[in-house]
Amino acid sequence: MKTxxxxxxxxxxxxxxxxxxxxxxxxxxxxxxxxxxFNSPRYARxxxxxxxxxxxxxxxxxxxxxxxxxxxxxxxxVRRLTAEMTSxxxxxxxxxVGVRMHRWPWIGSLADAIRAFKAAMPGPEAxxxxxxxxxxxxxxxxVLDAVSGQVLEDASAAGLLAGLDINMRPSDLAALDLxxxxxxxxxxx
Numbered sequence: 001m002k003t004x005x006x007x008x009x010x011x012x013x014x015x016x017x018x019x020x021x022x023x024x025x026x027x028x029x030x031x032x033x034x035x036x037x038f039n040s041p042r043y044a045r046x047x048x049x050x051x052x053x054x055x056x057x058x059x060x061x062x063x064x065x066x067x068x069x070x071x072x073x074x075x076x077x078v079r080r081l082t083a084e085m086t087s088x089x090x091x092x093x094x095x096x097v098g099v100r101m102h103r104w105p106w107i108g109s110l111a112d113a114i115r116a117f118k119a120a121m122p123g124p125e126a127x128x129x130x131x132x133x134x135x136x137x138x139x140x141x142x143v144l145d146a147v148s149g150q151v152l153e154d155a156s157a158a159g160l161l162a163g164l165d166i167n168m169r170p171s172d173l174a175a176l177d178l179x180x181x182x183x184x185x186x187x188x189x
Contacts, residue, residue: 026068078120130162137168
């Protein structure tokens, strides 16, 4: 039987979630606008994928100014995440990270993001983290080409990722076929 202290948690850290957490740190008063989305009839009727899109759109609108994506806000986001997990008895997190860092302009690569995350953590005794590369096969081909190239370049060279987290719709099976080779190469490495 597992005790609370032995719990492992898998956190799907979606792109919108990093913006949401930054918003909560930098401009907590804006969070009430997001609650309106949760309470809307449109959200209640939506499929899980549509709910994610609605939230992503709203968070994008609220977090459109780059002033919230600073090093200090990032460090506070990591500190709060670590505190949230450890206060719940969670000892390990699988963290899904995107390879396109457009929201955090001072982060140049996946390696930079992981180093910044580890540097902001209070210490390895608090929480251990494995990083999973985020691949969304529902994106347009040019975006997938860029993501695929960057994941292979950043992750396989430095051995940064414990795995990949791939999401897709049934209509994205052709994209899976197209990118299966590079994904299998990355899995082998």
